[in-house]
Amino acid sequence: MLKVTVIGASGKVGQSAAYAISRIPSITEIVLFGREGNEESLDGLKWDFTDAFAAVGRRIKVVSGADPSLIRDSDMVIITSGAPRHTGQDRIDLAKGNAKIIANYAKMVAENAPDTILFVVTNPVDIMTAVALKYSGFPPSRVFGLGTHLDSMRLKSFIAQHFKVHVSEVHTRIIGEHGDTMVPLWSATTIGGIQLKNLPEFKTFTGEEMIDWVKAAGHYIIERSGATIYGPGEAIATLARTVLGNENRILSVTAYIRCEVHDIGDVCIGVPAMLNRKGVFPIPIRISPEEVEDFQASVEKIRRVTDEVFDYLENEGF
Ligand SMILES: NC(=O)C1=CN([C@@H]2O[C@H](COP(=O)(O)OP(=O)(O)OC[C@H]3O[C@@H](n4cnc5c(N)ncnc54)[C@H](O)[C@@H]3O)[C@@H](O)[C@H]2O)C=CC1
Numbered sequence: 001m002l003k004v005t006v007i008g009a010s011g012k013v014g015q016s017a018a019y020a021i022s023r024i025p026s027i028t029e030i031v032l033f034g035r036e037g038n039e040e041s042l043d044g045l046k047w048d049f050t051d052a053f054a055a056v057g058r059r060i061k062v063v064s065g066a067d068p069s070l071i072r073d074s075d076m077v078i079i080t081s082g083a084p085r086h087t088g089q090d091r092i093d094l095a096k097g098n099a100k101i102i103a104n105y106a107k108m109v110a111e112n113a114p115d116t117i118l119f120v121v122t123n124p125v126d127i128m129t130a131v132a133l134k135y136s137g138f139p140p141s142r143v144f145g146l147g148t149h150l151d152s153m154r155l156k157s158f159i160a161q162h163f164k165v166h167v168s169e170v171h172t173r174i175i176g177e178h179g180d181t182m183v184p185l186w187s188a189t190t191i192g193g194i195q196l197k198n199l200p201e202f203k204t205f206t207g208e209e210m211i212d213w214v215k216a217a218g219h220y221i222i223e224r225s226g227a228t229i230y231g232p233g234e235a236i237a238t239l240a241r242t243v244l245g246n247e248n249r250i251l252s253v254t255a256y257i258r259c260e261v262h263d264i265g266d267v268c269i270g271v272p273a274m275l276n277r278k279g280v281f282p283i284p285i286r287i288s289p290e291e292v293e294d295f296q297a298s299v300e301k302i303r304r305v306t307d308e309v310f311d312y313l314e315n316e317g318f
């Protein structure tokens with residue numbers, strides 16, 4: 001008996017996430033939430049979902065609207081509202097504009113669903129997670145972002161293709177910014193538990209090229225089809241299922257770290273974290289000296305922009 005609210009459900013990512021989430025068996029209610037003026041389109045979406053659930057024989061309550069009281073008692077609130085980037089833009093370019101939206105919604109969530117777990121998708125996701133944490137006043141374990149989970153899945157898929165194995169055999173992760181300074185953890189990458197360098201296909205493996213592809217993936221898709229929709233939708237549903245299903249899996253999400261990665265902390269950024277019904281808990285890791293150096297650079301960039309955004313919000317009266 002679980003209730004999940006998607007804020008920004010009229011948008012492309014909100015819609016695909018809400019639909020992907022509806023396949024989680026324990027979810028019994030979905031709230032399609034949006035800003036005032038969007039009630040009609042959310043109502044249309046509600047009835048479309050209802051038809052889809054009838055077609056697959058799924059009993060699930062769908063509610064839609066813009067009234068904050070709708071989100072009461074949500075077990076999880078997912079925020080996908082905000083501007084997406086367009087061709088030629090960096091995710092960071094969206095920071096100040098989207099920060100206002102996230103700050104307002106974080107306050108609204110804290111007032112109406114004070115015990116919920118808040119899951120941020122809006123870009124730039126690391127900075128928006130920090131904004132949501134600050135303005136909700138929630139403990140860090142109850143605020144997290146999509147982070148480098150989707151990047152890690154993209155890398156996993158490239159590695160699986162190269163080594164000609166099923167994706168489930170590949171264990172890898174990317175940490176740091178969901179953006180240009182992301183850091184692949186080759187030291188933690190294995191196939192079926194075997195280090196890549198011990199496999200014959202390693203001779204032709206070009207890790208750096210793969211990372212360049214992962215960094216460019218969002219831009220490539222946006223340039224061709226307008227938006228990334230189904231990749232984020234499924235990635236969001238995986239994280240929602242992991243948390244709500246108390247699965248205790250370790251996935252790469254944006255979380256507030258204190259000192260878990262070689263004593264680097266006080267920032268919201270992509271790191272491996274344990275996900276369960278209580279929320280998100282970064283796990284202490286040791287990585288190679290080169291990876292630490294790259295992670296430190298990523299942290300510095302995210303800290304700098306986060307500070308700029310916090311100053312901006314304060315000047316704007318938030
Ligand atoms: N973290 C990640 O890996 C990913 C993040 N995203 C981000 O998700 C966000 C949404 O992307 P799309 O759904 O493609 O965009 P979209 O344009 O299709 O939808 C935007 C949604 O935000 C709402 N919105 C826009 N301005 C608003 C405002 N001032 N106040 C309240 N609501 C407002 C719209 O009503 C709509 O529901 C973007 O920031 C995008 O960059 C998208 C894909 C992956």
Ligand SMILES: O=C([O-])CC(=O)C(=O)O
Nearest residue numbers: 085091123150218219228
């Ligand atoms: O690239 C974008 O702007 C959307 C996104 O974050 C992604 O799909 O990774």
